[in-house]
Amino acid sequence: MSTAESKRTVLVVEDEVKIARLLQDYLHNDGYNTYWLDRGEGVVEWVRQSQPDLILLDLMLPGKHGIAVCQELRSFSNVPIIMITARVEEIDRILGLEIGANDYICKPFSPREVMARVNALFRTLASSQQPKVNDCDVITLDAERMLATVAGKALDLTPVEFRLLSTLVKQPGRIFARSQLMDNLYEDGRIVTDRTIDSHVKNLRKKISQYQGDSELIRSVYGVGYKFEGLVKG
Structure with a gap:
């Protein structure tokens, strides 16, 4: 990962401590900065102030549901959001995408899969912003x-x-x-x-x-x- 990419900040919103720490460890190993929130209420204000490059957002959060958090974020920000959910029914996945999530990952998951999704999303965003000769x-x-x-x-x-x-x-x-x-x-x-x-x-x-x-x-x-x-x- 380049120096510029290593400065990207990923916000992890997850109430399960072990999962949050695991995600942070893998993100750090891949060169990302991270910040962790374990409840839904403070996410919007933190994003307004800190403007992360990507959010890993759990669906089932104490305080405020992940869907509500995502909807509020989309009212003012296009920050990439990957939703993490234990609810594998199709309606939940579609609902997450319809209210503005870029991607979703179902629990239980492999941390390597999460990193693959994170890196792939950043590559897609970068390719959409870079000019091409052709x-x-x-x-x-x-x-x-x-x-x-x-x-x-x-x-x-x-x-x-x-x-x-x-x-x-x-x-x-x-x-x-x-x-x-x-x-x-x-x-x-x-x-x-x-x-x-x-x-x-x-x-x-x-x-x-x-x-x-x-x-x-x-x-x-x-x-x-x-x-x-x-x-x-x-």
Whole structure:
């Protein structure tokens, strides 16, 4: 890890002392600075003051539930959040992603898996911020004209496709559940199905691939939804 990366601070929010210490040990060994909170109430204020680079947030916390903490954080911050939960039901995982978490890990977990997820998330965020000589992965959005371009070429998108693409590219690397994407597609509030979302994504991929090449900017996350992995301008 580089000197710059070693200065990153990860906030661990976990009420189980053994788990918190284990996570901190692995984070320290990988060059990260850490801070530990064992309750939900003080998280928001600490984040406002200290602005960590990433948060490992337990779901079941004393004082304030992890979901409520995540919702409040998302009202003012885009800090990456990885939720840690012992509740493995799909509805809990999707709920965590819908209210703004970037990823989730289920207990019991391997500390090495946690580090792999942390490092992968930082790589994704870094790649979305670094300019490239080849602009084939760059999406430009003009909301007023509902115009999207890739590699400098205009995409012939429907209003629904433009809204879908806009939702995804606002937070590169974040996983969006299908149900959340549905809420952003239609202004008249019509009811649509998961297959409708999949169909729109398929059309978007086809239109983007005309100018963008082989790499896939909109990636599927099995059992959950989609995320955008490209660069954005405008």
